[in-house]
Amino acid sequence: MAPLRGPLLLITVLVAAGCGGGDGHEVNTDAAATITVSSPAFAEGGEIPTRFTCDGEQISPPLEWSGASPRAWALVVDDPDAPSGMFTHWVVLDIAKTTTSIESGHVPAGGVQVVNSSGHASYAGPCPPSGEHRYRFTVYALDAPTGLSGTASLDDAVQAIGDHANARGTLTAVYSRH
Numbered sequence: 267m268a269p270l271r272g273p274l275l276l277i278t279v280l281v282a283a284g285c286g287g288g289d290g291h292e293v294n295t296d297a298a299a300t301i302t303v304s305s306p307a308f309a310e311g312g313e314i315p316t317r318f319t320c321d322g323e324q325i326s327p328p329l330e331w332s333g334a335s336p337r338a339w340a341l342v343v344d345d346p347d348a349p350s351g352m353f354t355h356w357v358v359l360d361i362a363k364t365t366t367s368i369e370s371g372h373v374p375a376g377g378v379q380v381v382n383s384s385g386h387a388s389y390a391g392p393c394p395p396s397g398e399h400r401y402r403f404t405v406y407a408l409d410a411p412t413g414l415s416g417t418a419s420l421d422d423a424v425q426a427i428g429d430h431a432n433a434r435g436t437l438t439a440v441y442s443r444h
Contacts (some may be wrong), residue, residue, distance in 0.1 A: 291354050291383065291420050293342060293406065295428045301333040301435025303405050307370070314401060314441040318370075320393035321443060325371035326356065329403060334433040336363055336407035341374065342427065345392065347399040354382050355401070356389040357423050360411040378416050380423040387416050398442035407433035 307327045308314055316322040329341075339361035345353040362376035373379055379387040392401050412418075412426035 291424045292344070292346075292352050293404070293424050293427045293431065295406070295431040295434065297406065297431040297434045299435060300433045301331050301405050301407060303329060303331045303403060303435040303437040305329050305403070305437060305439075308439050310437055310439070312439050314392055314439045319391040319441055319443075322391070323371075324389070324391035326368065326389040326391075327403075328368060328370045329405070329437070330367040331405045331435060332366060333435060334407035336409065336432070338363055338376075338408040338411040338430075339365060339374070340406040340408055340412070340427045340431070341368075341377070342402075342404045342406070342424075343389070344402050344404075345394070345399050346402065347394070347397075349395060352383075354420060354424075355384075355392065356382055357420065357427075359414055359418075359423055359426065360408075378414065378418075380414065380416060380418045381420050383420065392441040394441060394443060396443075398440050400438055400440055402436050402438050404434055404436040406431040 305327050318327040341358040343356040357380045358377040360378050361374040365375045368374045381387050384390045406427050408430040409432050
């Protein structure tokens with residue numbers, strides 16, 4: 267009997283690319299939803315352009331936000347529709363309090379990227395294994411910087427955001443592979 271290298275390799279690649287299962291990481295906070303988050307690249311409920319996904323350049327989209335005056339910001343991009351639960355695509359902590367936008371393909375000023383669900387401290391573009399998935403771009407206003415480094419675990423980052431968030435806002439968009 268031949269080994270199952272092809273299917274096993276495909277599953278490994280999909281999970282590593284952010285297309286597979288989730289990890290259950292979600293920020294738990296009762297912070298008020300008073301921040302407005304938008305993108306010049308797509309609208310609320312709209313489709314994420316391929317450029318920002320695993321099928322394109324896999325660079326982060328431009329984002330803008332307003333509605334709070336924090337000591338620092340945090341950003342979490344996640345997929346609540348992942349087959350095995352929440353899949354976290356990008357976490358950036360301790361963004362400078364004066365920052366209110368991010369250019370495409372850039373880490374926000376002062377921001378510290380931590381490990382996402384695919385095991386990398388970087389942006390992992392949307393890559394659903396099948397069907398249409400929702401992707402949430404959530405900005406949190408923090409009452410203090412978390413002080414975590416880029417080697418922090420996803421668990422620690424999510425906990426720190428939950429502990430320090432006093433306001434939040436979310437832009438939700440969809441993507442399906444064609």
